[in-house]
Amino acid sequence: MKAKDWNPQLTDPLVQEYIRERVGEEGLHIADFIGKKEPVQGVEILETIKDKPSNIRKILYRLEDARVAEYQKDTDKTGWETFIWRLTLHEVKHQINKERQRMQKDLRGQLQLERENSFYICAPGHQRTIFEEAVGLEFKCPECGEAMNFVDNKDRIRDLDKAIEELEKLVFD
Numbered sequence: 132m133k134a135k136d137w138n139p140q141l142t143d144p145l146v147q148e149y150i151r152e153r154v155g156e157e158g159l160h161i162a163d164f165i166g167k168k169e170p171v172q173g174v175e176i177l178e179t180i181k182d183k184p185s186n187i188r189k190i191l192y193r194l195e196d197a198r199v200a201e202y203q204k205d206t207d208k209t210g211w212e213t214f215i216w217r218l219t220l221h222e223v224k225h226q227i228n229k230e231r232q233r234m235q236k237d238l239r240g241q242l243q244l245e246r247e248n249s250f251y252i253c254a255p256g257h258q259r260t261i262f263e264e265a266v267g268l269e270f271k272c273p274e275c276g277e278a279m280n281f282v283d284n285k286d287r288i289r290d291l292d293k294a295i296e297e298l299e300k301l302v303f304d
């Protein structure tokens with residue numbers, strides 16, 4: 132699947148995972164209801180979903196906060212307010228994308244650190260330490276006192292490279 136052409140659906144595992152993480156399982160349930168009925172009035176959601184109205188309201192606003200759903204408020208002449216809910220899964224796509232970009236930046240930072248440093252560690256494997264710090268510790272592990280030796284980080288660099296490349300395929304505009 133090309134990320135650019137991705138038209139996110141509630142059935143997509145990635146979307147479900149996002150909603151579970153940001154809103155919780157109930158959020159998925161309510162999003163499903165909105166998706167089937169949209170545009171749907173808030174009153175109908177409150178009447179249909181079997182939960183305390185205060186809970187449902189909380190979940191609805193969390194869904195909105197996570198950009199999964201949005202509402203439109205209509206006020207009639209008598210001042211009566213109606214909330215009309217819709218899903219906004221294209222927004223979810225951007226949220227997921229932002230997360231991936233953050234991860235990518237993070238991995239790039241790690242990669243740079245690995246490339247620009249050499250690392251030392253004791254035999255029991257306590258703490259990987261960059262050369263400058265290891266010098267300060269006289270190459271003795273602060274935890275166990277054993278000698279810290281040079282540790283090859285080629286594999287680590289290769290794994291990071293690969294992870295960044297994989298993410299590259301998934302990040303889109």
Ligand SMILES: [Zn+2]
Pocket residue numbers: 253254255256257258272273274275276277
């Ligand atoms: Zn140690």
